[in-house]
Amino acid sequence: MKKAAFAILALAYVAALSTTTDGQTPAKDDGPQYVNKVNLVRPADYREWVFVSSGLGMEYNPVAGTPGGNAFGNVFVNPSSYRAFMKTGKWPDRTIFVLEFRGSTSEGSINKAGRFQSRLVGLEAEVKDSRFPDGWAFFNFMPNGKTVENAQPLPVSAGCVECHTKNTAVERTFVQFYPTLLDVARKMGTVKPGF
Amino acid sequence: MKKAAFAILALAYVAALSTTTDGQTPAKDDGPQYVNKVNLVRPADYREWVFVSSGLGMEYNPVAGTPGGNAFGNVFVNPSSYRAFMKTGKWPDRTIFVLEFRGSTSEGSINKAGRFQSRLVGLEAEVKDSRFPDGWAFFNFMPNGKTVENAQPLPVSAGCVECHTKNTAVERTFVQFYPTLLDVARKMGTVKPGF
Numbered sequence: 464m465k466k467a468a469f470a471i472l473a474l475a476y477v478a479a480l481s482t483t484t485d486g487q488t489p490a491k492d493d494g495p496q497y498v499n500k501v502n503l504v505r506p507a508d509y510r511e512w513v514f515v516s517s518g519l520g521m522e523y524n525p526v527a528g529t530p531g532g533n534a535f536g537n538v539f540v541n542p543s544s545y546r547a548f549m550k551t552g553k554w555p556d557r558t559i560f561v562l563e564f565r566g567s568t569s570e571g572s573i574n575k576a577g578r579f580q581s582r583l584v585g586l587e588a589e590v591k592d593s594r595f596p597d598g599w600a601f602f603n604f605m606p607n608g609k610t611v612e613n614a615q616p617l618p619v620s621a622g623c624v625e626c627h628t629k630n631t632a633v634e635r636t637f638v639q640f641y642p643t644l645l646d647v648a649r650k651m652g653t654v655k656p657g658f
Numbered sequence: 659m660k661k662a663a664f665a666i667l668a669l670a671y672v673a674a675l676s677t678t679t680d681g682q683t684p685a686k687d688d689g690p691q692y693v694n695k696v697n698l699v700r701p702a703d704y705r706e707w708v709f710v711s712s713g714l715g716m717e718y719n720p721v722a723g724t725p726g727g728n729a730f731g732n733v734f735v736n737p738s739s740y741r742a743f744m745k746t747g748k749w750p751d752r753t754i755f756v757l758e759f760r761g762s763t764s765e766g767s768i769n770k771a772g773r774f775q776s777r778l779v780g781l782e783a784e785v786k787d788s789r790f791p792d793g794w795a796f797f798n799f800m801p802n803g804k805t806v807e808n809a810q811p812l813p814v815s816a817g818c819v820e821c822h823t824k825n826t827a828v829e830r831t832f833v834q835f836y837p838t839l840l841d842v843a844r845k846m847g848t849v850k851p852g853f
Contacts, residue, residue, distance in 0.1 A: 510838060511737070514709030517730065519762075520772030532772070535712065542706070565837065567714075572834045573825045577715030577727070579835045630768045639767045640774045642760065643705060 493541040494557035495590045502613040503588055503602045509561040512539040515641040519567065519578060523626065535580045537563045538641065548644065552651025554634055558591040586610060589627070589635070597624055599635045632658050688736040689752030690785045697808040698783055698797045704756040707734040710836040714762065714773060718821065730775045732758045733836065743839065747846025749829055753786040781805060784822070784830070792819055794830045827853045 493512070496504040506512075517537045540548075544558035564585030567578040586604040600616040601623035617623055624635070632639040632655060633648045639658070648654045688707070691699040701707075712732045735743075739753035759780030762773040781799040795811040796818035812818055819830070827834040827850060828843045834853070843849045 511708055511740070513706055514732070514734070516775045517712045517732070518772055518774040519714045519730075521769055521774055522771035523768050524770070535714075537709070537712070539709070545706070572827070572832070573718050573821075574716055574835075575719070576717035577713055579713040579716060580711045580837055582837060626768075632767070637767070640769075642775055642777065 493543050493559075495559045495588075495592055498613045500594070502615050503559075503590060503600075504613045505586070505604045505610065506541075506559065506561060506588075509539050509563070512561065513542050513545040514539055515545075515644055518640060521640075523630075533567045533578065534564045534584055535567055535578075537565065537580075539563065549647055552633065552648045552653035554591050554636065556591060556593050560589040560636065562587045562589070583610075584608075588614075589623075591635070599624065599627065601627075631655070688738050688754075690754045690783075690787055693808045695789070697810050698754075698785060698795075699808045700781070700799045700805065701736075701754065701756060701783075704734050704758070707756065708737050708740040709734055710740075710839055713835060716835075718825075728762045728773065729759045729779055730762050730773075732760065732775075734758065744842055747828070747843045747848035749786050749831065751786060751788050755784040755831065757782045757784070778805075779803075783809075784818075786830070794819065794822065796822075826850070 496506075498504060515538045517535050519535050520532050521536060522532065539561045541559045544555055547553070547555045548558075562585075563583065564587075565580040566582050566584050568581050569576070569578050571579065584605075588602040588604065590600050590602070591598060592600065595616065601621065602614040603617060604610055604614050606614070619625075627635040627637075631637050632645065633653055638644045638648050638654075645654075691701075693699060710733045712730050714730050715727050716731060717727065734756045736754045739750055742748070742750045743753075757780075758778065759782075760775040761777050761779050763776050764771070764773050766774065779800075783797040783799065785795050785797070786793060787795065790811065796816065797809040798812060799805055799809050801809070814820075822830040822832075826832050827840065828848055833839045833843050833849075840849075
């Protein structure tokens, strides 16, 4: 009977691993990975993460007299943090957002109007992680137009933290531009007061 | 020992269920579900599927003299079919695409140019399933501006099949508008001859 008891225990353990409390398949560790504890590794599989929204040619600080850009910005978040947000309206520690910029074009195939996406032109990330002094950090994976394997946090002088503190609807994130998440944040009461 | 043998067999079964051959967590059945065998059930969780691309204001058949629309079109595919495509450049039977249309706006928060997404204005699906005479079928989940729980296949007269046969880069799908998938199809040699 010892063997049977062991096998049953092992069975229970595997069963516990194979489902979470809500019956979903288990989350792999999809949070940020680092080199030398601070340089963020470019996530290989972010295109399979949860898409939260995209915009076209958005500009927060346009330079007078210049036209807006024509890049799409696609925003993805790691799946386990997305699921936490959908339940609580808050981002757990070790949340990672990827902001992917793609060029756009109007001409191609049978398309007659509007714009569709083309090649990768920018790749950035925002991470919530208590290892950073501010609790959040920002990274650029295409500093010179080519993707790099890992990136160091952008300095405070880059202005990311300041803008993401002053102007965001939920924590340091622009949930006001992600309609499905904004609905959840409103329901959960996690939109910043005064927003 | 009978109990032990049973427990070990059960253990092996659960272990087999809990990982696939490539070590990924198991795919739930994320393919199309039907009512009465033909009406497609609106997928509840398509926003967690794999995003393939989005466009803004795309028009295939513009009416002369009218401006293009300002809706974003976000395209999602069920994860197991996406993973199959990334390996083969082909869509397996029981692939389901969801095309979500969202209104767009330029004004909001600190945005100064370009457009971002707003409320849901359309929801459609395309399914590859051998149960249909053509092997593919198309569905509209917002025929009157409100979402419905399930939808019957659109008739041939709607023109979906014809356009998706004549003008698509891979099978009946507009992979030419999904840059990451187009790269895979080219590599795998599954782009239609002459495209």
